[in-house]
Structure formats: C-alpha cells, structure tokens
Amino acid sequence: MRLPFQDELRRVPPLAGRVAGLRPTTVNLVMAEARQLQKEGRSLLSLMRGQPDTPTPAPIVEAACRALRDGRTGYPDNQGEPALREAIAEKLTRDNGLSFHPATEILVTDGATGGISTALAVLIGPGDEVLLPDPVYDAYNGPITLWGGRPLPVRSIVRDGRFVLGRAALEAAVTPRTRVLLLNTPWNPVGTVLARAELQELMDFAEQRDLFVLSDEIYEALVYDGQRHLSPASLAPAARGRTILVNSLSKTYAMTGWRVGYCAGPAEVVRAMLLALQQSSRGPATFVQDAAACALRSDQECVRRMAAEYQARRDLVVGRLRGLPGVEALVPEGGLFVMVDVRQLGRSSDEVRRFLLHETGVIVLHGSAFGPGGEGMLRVSFAAGGETLERGLERLRDGLLRLVV
Numbered sequence: 001m002r003l004p005f006q007d008e009l010r011r012v013p014p015l016a017g018r019v020a021g022l023r024p025t026t027v028n029l030v031m032a033e034a035r036q037l038q039k040e041g042r043s044l045l046s047l048m049r050g051q052p053d054t055p056t057p058a059p060i061v062e063a064a065c066r067a068l069r070d071g072r073t074g075y076p077d078n079q080g081e082p083a084l085r086e087a088i089a090e091k092l093t094r095d096n097g098l099s100f101h102p103a104t105e106i107l108v109t110d111g112a113t114g115g116i117s118t119a120l121a122v123l124i125g126p127g128d129e130v131l132l133p134d135p136v137y138d139a140y141n142g143p144i145t146l147w148g149g150r151p152l153p154v155r156s157i158v159r160d161g162r163f164v165l166g167r168a169a170l171e172a173a174v175t176p177r178t179r180v181l182l183l184n185t186p187w188n189p190v191g192t193v194l195a196r197a198e199l200q201e202l203m204d205f206a207e208q209r210d211l212f213v214l215s216d217e218i219y220e221a222l223v224y225d226g227q228r229h230l231s232p233a234s235l236a237p238a239a240r241g242r243t244i245l246v247n248s249l250s251k252t253y254a255m256t257g258w259r260v261g262y263c264a265g266p267a268e269v270v271r272a273m274l275l276a277l278q279q280s281s282r283g284p285a286t287f288v289q290d291a292a293a294c295a296l297r298s299d300q301e302c303v304r305r306m307a308a309e310y311q312a313r314r315d316l317v318v319g320r321l322r323g324l325p326g327v328e329a330l331v332p333e334g335g336l337f338v339m340v341d342v343r344q345l346g347r348s349s350d351e352v353r354r355f356l357l358h359e360t361g362v363i364v365l366h367g368s369a370f371g372p373g374g375e376g377m378l379r380v381s382f383a384a385g386g387e388t389l390e391r392g393l394e395r396l397r398d399g400l401l402r403l404v405v
C-alpha cells in the first residue's frame with residue numbers, strides 16, 4: 001500500500017545520524033504484527049504487556065478530578081510540584097529507608113521512561129558505555145544510543161531456577177570507557193528480586209570501578225512470597241552517593257497512562273538532570289502530579305491488594321504450565337512476567353512465539369527480544385487476569401503441546 005505523500009517523504013533531507021541506531025521496542029513490533037492478524041479477522045489474546053489491568057484506585061482518580069476542578073491546569077514546577085517532591089521523599093523514607101531532600105535531590109519525570117533518558121543524558125557522553133544485564137527490558141538500549149553511548153550486555157546465568165548476575169561476567173564486560181551500571185530490581189523480564197548479598201557484590205564492583213548506578217525500581221511493589229525489595233542506594237552512604245534511583249507510579253498504582261515518575265540522587269546529578277529535562281519537557285501535568293502525591297501519601301492497602309492479586313495470577317501461570325513436556329516455567333520473585341524455558345522444543349524462542357501467535361492466537365514475547373541471554377525462553381505476562389489469562393493460558397498450553405518433538 002502506498003502512503004499519501006510517500007514521494008514527498010522520500011525527498012526529505014537526510015536525518016541526524018543517531019536515528020540509524022534506534023529500533024522500535026519489541027512490544028511495538030509484535031503489536032504491529034498482531035494488529036495485522038486482527039485486521040484479517042483473527043481473534044488474539046495478549047499475554048504480552050506489562051500493563052496492570054486493574055483500574056487506578058478511585059481516590060487517586062478523585063484527587064486528579066478535584067485538582068482539575070480547582071484549576072490546577074497551569075505549568076507545573078519544572079523540577080516537580082513541591083508537594084509531590086515532599087510526598088516522594090516521605091515515600092522513600094517509609095518504603096526504602098532512604099533520606100532525600102525534596103528541594104535538591106528529587107526530580108519528577110514523565111514516567112520512569114523520562115527518568116531513565118534524563119539520567120543517561122547527564123551520565124554518559126559519546127563513546128561511554130553502560131553495563132546492563134542480559135536479558136533485560138529492551139527499552140534501555142534506545143536512550144543509551146541516543147546519547148551517544150554503547151550498551152554493554154552482561155550475560156546472566158540461571159542458577160537454582162533464577163537468573164543471576166555474577167561478578168565474573170561484569171569483570172569480563174567492563175572497560176575503561178564504562179561509566180554506568182544499570183540495574184533493574186525486580187528485574188524485567190526474568191523476575192529476580194536482587195538479594196542483599198547480590199546487591200552488595202554489584203555495588204562493591206561499582207565502587208571499585210567508580211561507576212554510577214542507574215537503578216530502575218519500577219516493579220518494587222510487586223514482590224511475592226514475603227520477599228522484600230531492597231534499594232541499592234540503601235546499602236550504604238557510599239552506595240547512595242553513586243546511585244540514581246528511578247521509579248514511577250505506572251505499575252504500583254496501575255497508572256501507566258498517567259505518565260508520572262521520579263528520580264532521586266545526589267544533588268549535583270539532580271541539578272544537571274533538571275537542566276537536561278527542561279530541554280524536552282515541562283514535567284507531568286500539574287493535576288496529575290497532585291494525584292500522584294495523593295497516591296504516595298494515602299493508605300497503601302490498595303498496593304498490597306494488587307500484589308496479592310498478581311501473586312495469585314503468577315501461581316496460576318506456573319501451575320498451568322507445570323508438567324508440560326519440554327517446558328519449564330521459572331517462578332518469578334517479583335514483577336509481572338513468567339519466563340518459560342522452551343529450549344527442549346528445539347526451536348528458537350522467536351519461532352515458538354510466532355507459532356503461538358499464528359497457530360493458536362496467543363501473544364507472548366520471545367526471550368531473545370531482551371538480549372541473547374533470553375534465548376530459549378518465552379516471557380509470559382500475567383498483567384492481564386480474568387478471562388484473558390485463563391483462555392490465553394489454554395491457548396499457550398495447546399500450542400506448546402503441539403510443538404513437543
């Protein structure tokens with residue numbers, strides 16, 4: 001099909017070279033593939049996205065409406081509304097045992113996505129490298145590339161049913177150009193919640209190599225079996241001094257579309273980040289920031305209820321896949337995804353994904369989308385529950401059974 005104005009589009013002058021290094025995220029690619037099938041009349045069920053299907057709790061919605069009615073529609077403070085920064089500081093003390101000054105050490109961003117990009121803008125320059133676990137959330141590569149840096153994947157291994165990141169792999173990957181160690185705990189897509197001893201080892205490594213640590217903690221509230229999320233910055237004052245904590249309200253309060261998140265870090269870094277952020281954003285809408293402050297300050301029972309619901313869904317996924325020949329589900333400690341080991345099926349993870357999509361109408365992601373370390377695995381999301389999860393799991397089981405050799 002020809003697009004309107006296609007000839008004119010072809011004649012635009014050359015774009016900036018950095019564009020060539022950017023790729024769409026896998027979720028967007030697979031969604032485009034799925035939409036095409038839906039246009040052809042196929043019925044699909046998605047076990048793909050990390051989008052909680054529960055509604056944003058009513059008091060948060062009400063706070064936004066109230067703020068709108070009160071005329072809170074002007075430009076926000078570019079660093080974040082003072083009341084929200086205070087609420088974030090209180091939350092960091094309450095949940096993470098961390099003390100950050102709201103005036104100088106906290107920055108409100110457009111979701112964690114805005115925080116990650118803004119942090120990288122001030123941490124890396126052309127040719128600088130960022131160590132990141134392999135496999136990991138694939139949307140880190142884009143901003144690293146955009147700011148002229150280079151992702152350095154660190155191969156993780158599966159030990160006792162969980163993905164872990166070892167010191168030896170870090171040592172093998174690091175070079176004199178490395179500036180940042182990027183961590184994600186709970187870790188998307190593998191579900192590991194980094195334990196104190198593991199974090200200690202990683203922070204010791206960062207200390208010895210004098211690296212910044214960019215810590216994406218967006219799944220912190222979704223941890224299971226009585227586990228506790230630990231913030232790398234909370235290990236020691238030295239750890240706090242080199243860490244930029246990134247978080248958002250997207251997952252914790254089912255607010256993915258509200259686009260509000262935050263960073264906390266040393267004042268010098270936050271000052272630089274504010275400057276960088278100002279070049280592309282005025283921050284989340286003022287009434288959204290009021291609602292975010294309400295979310296962080298109100299009774300956290302809604303968060304505990306959500307975590308319990310997701311733990312039940314996780315158990316459902318693991319239970320339904322148990323005993324299936326040639327397939328093994330790894331039990332995640334946190335997050336919204338189960339990694340399913342399909343190596344014994346004798347096909348690449350992308351081939352298995354495509355088969356499931358085209359032959360049984362269930363959308364999952366291939367592990368290799370998250371780096372070579374994810375090959376042989378499928379990522380199955382339990383962010384959607386109810387009928388979608390029940391029927392999606394049926395299709396997944398049927399499809400996997402058909403692939404057994």
Ligand SMILES: Cc1ncc(COP(=O)(O)O)c(C=O)c1O
Nearest residue numbers: 050111112113137188218248250
């Ligand atoms: C690990 C991780 N970080 C960041 C994000 C993006 O978060 P936000 O919606 O706050 O921009 C996601 C979204 O799925 C994610 O999985």
